[in-house]
Amino acid sequence: xxxxxxxxxxxLLVWRMVxxxxxxxxxxxxxxxxxxKNLKSFRHESxxxxxxxxxxxxxxxxxxxxxxFRSFLSLSDLSDRFTSGSxxxxxxxxxxxxxxxxxxxxxxxxxxxxxxxxxxxxxxxxREVAELLGxxxxxxxxxYYQAIKKLRESLKPxxxxxx
Amino acid sequence: xxxxxxxxxxxxxxxxxxxxxEISLHLQKCEACSKAFEEYKDLFNLLETEQEPxxxxxxxxxxxxxxxxxxxxxxxxxxxxxxxxxxxxxxASVVVLALLLLNLSNFSDRxxxxxxxxxxxxxxxxxxxxxxxxxxxxxxxxxxxxxxxQEDEGLPQLLSTSETNSLLQAExxxxxxxxxxxxxxxLSEEEIEMLSQTIENLMSVFPSKENGVKRC
Numbered sequence: 001x002x003x004x005x006x007x008x009x010x011x012l013l014v015w016r017m018v019x020x021x022x023x024x025x026x027x028x029x030x031x032x033x034x035x036x037k038n039l040k041s042f043r044h045e046s047x048x049x050x051x052x053x054x055x056x057x058x059x060x061x062x063x064x065x066x067x068x069f070r071s072f073l074s075l076s077d078l079s080d081r082f083t084s085g086s087x088x089x090x091x092x093x094x095x096x097x098x099x100x101x102x103x104x105x106x107x108x109x110x111x112x113x114x115x116x117x118x119x120x121x122x123x124x125x126x127r128e129v130a131e132l133l134g135x136x137x138x139x140x141x142x143x144y145y146q147a148i149k150k151l152r153e154s155l156k157p158x159x160x161x162x163x
Numbered sequence: 164x165x166x167x168x169x170x171x172x173x174x175x176x177x178x179x180x181x182x183x184x185e186i187s188l189h190l191q192k193c194e195a196c197s198k199a200f201e202e203y204k205d206l207f208n209l210l211e212t213e214q215e216p217x218x219x220x221x222x223x224x225x226x227x228x229x230x231x232x233x234x235x236x237x238x239x240x241x242x243x244x245x246x247x248x249x250x251x252x253x254x255a256s257v258v259v260l261a262l263l264l265l266n267l268s269n270f271s272d273r274x275x276x277x278x279x280x281x282x283x284x285x286x287x288x289x290x291x292x293x294x295x296x297x298x299x300x301x302x303x304x305x306x307x308x309x310x311x312x313q314e315d316e317g318l319p320q321l322l323s324t325s326e327t328n329s330l331l332q333a334e335x336x337x338x339x340x341x342x343x344x345x346x347x348x349x350l351s352e353e354e355i356e357m358l359s360q361t362i363e364n365l366m367s368v369f370p371s372k373e374n375g376v377k378r379c
Binding site: 003004007008011012015021024025028029030032033036037095097098101120144145148151152155156158159 | 174202203205206209210212213214215216217218220221222226227229230233234237
């Protein structure tokens with residue numbers, strides 16, 4: 001019941017963090033497995049969705065760090081994963097501009113990426129993001145500002161082209 | 164209102180979609196803030212155009228079936244209750260790597276058990292006399308400063324692009340909040356060996372005190 005209720009939202013959150021459909025599918029299931037195993041530790045201090053969010057964000061961050069590590073081992077460019085990792089149909093389905101946004105988001109440092117996604121896409125308030133990530137509101141504000149600034153730099157040619 | 168204050172409230176203003184009169188007044192007068200404001204606004208518009216992936220697979224009954232299988236497997240518990248195969252090797256490598264970064268000497272005498280899991284080439288690095296060489300972290304910092312200089316000058320000379328990328332990734336890993344054991348948990352023995360080799364290769368391009376390091 002809970003899985004049916006939250007699976008789409010959790011999948012989208014994880015996809016935004018890892019930008020690869022197959023990985024997101026796998027990780028979203030891992031979120032529910034972990035939640036199921038740790039249900040006893042859920043203390044009702046936050047709502048259930050916030051708790052699930054925290055698990056999803058942490059698993060996604062650990063996943064991308066591991067991928068960076070693997071990429072480090074093979075001396076390859078990590079951003080390749082987020083273009084070649086998609087299936088051809090996925091490439092066709094999502095336009096070129098979305099691909100550029102994927103790359104720009106994946107270039108953000110982990111903390112900033114998490115803050116940006118929670119704030120921008122999930123529309124959580126600064127206070128909620130701070131609570132979820134266990135950091136101060138000031139830190140979250142600074143991370144969010146830095147993330148936007150970096151995205152603006154990364155996407156500058158496309159931003160300037162927009163009228 | 165000063166530029167600094169306007170910049171601080173810029174994102175909030177764009178998100179709200181309403182411009183307060185005093186901010187509006189400043190934007191009319193200040194070209195730099197006005198340009199930044201427009202660029203941020205364009206960025207948010209651009210982000211809005213992003214297409215989300217299809218939800219077909221996550222909505223399918225197969226998703227729930229596969230999830231049920233994973234939950235059942237986790238309840239059986241061998242994966243979660245006991246160390247994974249190769250865990251000892253992984254742990255040994257983590258310890259060696261940590262020590263490698265700290266550049267400790269006489270490692271194999273002090274930790275023969277862990278050392279037996281590690282390639283001789285890495286051990287050679289770990290055990291070389293630390294007084295002659297820069298510390299690994301210092302070497303990394305020096306090379307990163309080189310990379311920055313090269314990026315500014317647009318003339319990558321000292322390192323290839325892949326080496327530069329590796330160093331930048333290494334820097335991020337070293338400053339990572341996630342512990343090395345967590346990062347390495349899923350790596351195979353082969354990957355651990357590759358890691359040892361990669362670090363060794365990186366270390367070999369590091370200028371040492373012995374060869375005379377030129378500082379910028």
